[in-house]
Amino acid sequence: MNIIDVIEKEQIKKTLPQFSVGDQVDVSLKIIEGDKERIQVFTGVVIARNGGGFKETFTVRRIVQGEGVERVFPLHSPKITDIKVIKSGKVRRAKLYYMRERTAKGTRLQEKYVKEETGTAGVASSEEQK
Template sequence: MAEENKTKKNEAEIEEEQNKKEPLPDIKPGMVIRVYEKFIDTDAKGNPKERVQVFEGIVLSHHGRKEAGATITVRKIAIGGIGVEKIFPIYSPSIKKIEVVKRHKVNRAKLYYLRDYKKKLKEIKE
């Protein structure tokens, strides 16, 4: 019984932390979003330093809408025309915020065909 109380407390604490965060926008495939991810980096002297890295790209897929383990797959074209994909856990404490830059109208739930798309991803029909 003591273990059940501890797990209930942990679940309650996790829910409180999630409620403290800004509400996330309704993210759908085809949107161009900007994800602010924080991570701890070390400087030359070995001191820890917290940084925020921005990743902007188009959402290819969304897994697990409101679940704790929900993820989104975001793809961007880096310098030199190389495609970079990153999978973000939405409710992770390392995600500071998510901004919607553009909304594109798409007819599919998974946009994996954009991996082979030769033009830039931001040139999709609006």
């Protein structure tokens, strides 16, 4: 293993939320201005994930005052303090670049509903009655 792999392995974040393309996320960034430090939140829809491993990036898009704003974030950047998944979107593409041409209601995605699994305790009790 060469020295570059060792350094990259040390800097990979261990705890990252599971998110995919189409999800609406809050990305919290650490901004340093002079001697002051603050957290800035960028909220938007993930339209792409690129690369893998230490060099993985994701692109987040949102609309600000009628203009589309896209920002590319390195996934393992030390400036990213937190990533929160607000909603999971139901999409059938790996890249949502077609969202660039859409406006207003056209940018909304269907929400993905996750079915919660019920416990097996109810099933076992019904079998015992037979």
